[in-house]
Amino acid sequence: MFTIEERDRLRERLLARAEADDHVVGAAFTGSLAAGEGDRWSDTDLVLAVRGDLPQTLERWTGWLYDDLGARHHWDLRVGAAVVRVFLLPDWLEIDLTFAPEAEFGPRGPRWRTVFGRPRPLEPFPAPDGDTLVGLLWHHALHARVCLERARWWQAEHWISALRDHVITLACLRHGHPAAYAKGAHLLPGDLSTALEPTLVRSLTATELQRALAATVGVVTAELHRSRPELALRLAPMLDELVNTAPGKSC
Structure with a gap:
């Protein structure tokens, strides 16, 4: 190095x-x-x-x-x-x-x-759009569940990890920390960091992926209640249904 x-x-x-x-x-x-x-x-x-x-x-x-x-x-x-x-x-x-x-x-x-040199006044880069982030949260949660139903373990892991990334971004925006590339993740409150730890996928088994998805959706729901409470009222019950319906059963 x-x-x-x-x-x-x-x-x-x-x-x-x-x-x-x-x-x-x-x-x-x-x-x-x-x-x-x-x-x-x-x-x-x-x-x-x-x-x-x-x-x-x-x-x-x-x-x-x-x-x-x-x-x-x-x-x-x-x-x-x-x-x-x-x-x-x-x-x-x-x-x-x-x-x-x-x-x-x-x-x-x-x-x-x-x-x-002489710098010019330029418009700042826009912050990530909160509505888009919320859309990505439910989208990724849904697709993770679909991958579990299809026994596509690697793809399920991909969506769960991406879901975690976006909820970290949303939390960073709420706290006023740098949001890109998880640059502000280390500044988030300790209780939120602790809640994120169980979202990590430890093995590619159906049971473990279901557990990690449920943990991630739990963090997502809590963050929605803090940052977008009006949307949380509409989305939280659907997210709960998504992770609490047994695989193979209709959502």
């Missing part, structure tokens, strides 16, 4: 190249580094403001990361007109490089630290 010193040297090389590139007119750190919350394992999130042909700059930087820094792989995530290219370097160094048109160089959240 990389050392802190290796990561710091890498950041210095990235910034030096950005400052020397005539097509890069701005740079900013985002993520934990920008917020002063980085630790031994933090990766590097750097946004570059590109003037002119963005694809050409993107490919030029990609060649440099492979030829000079020994990149092993990369993949892309598109955000509007910007491209986040995620690189894996030796020793498990990860770099998330965002190449943004000059007009879209600016913070969309609080975790932003400008190194050089």
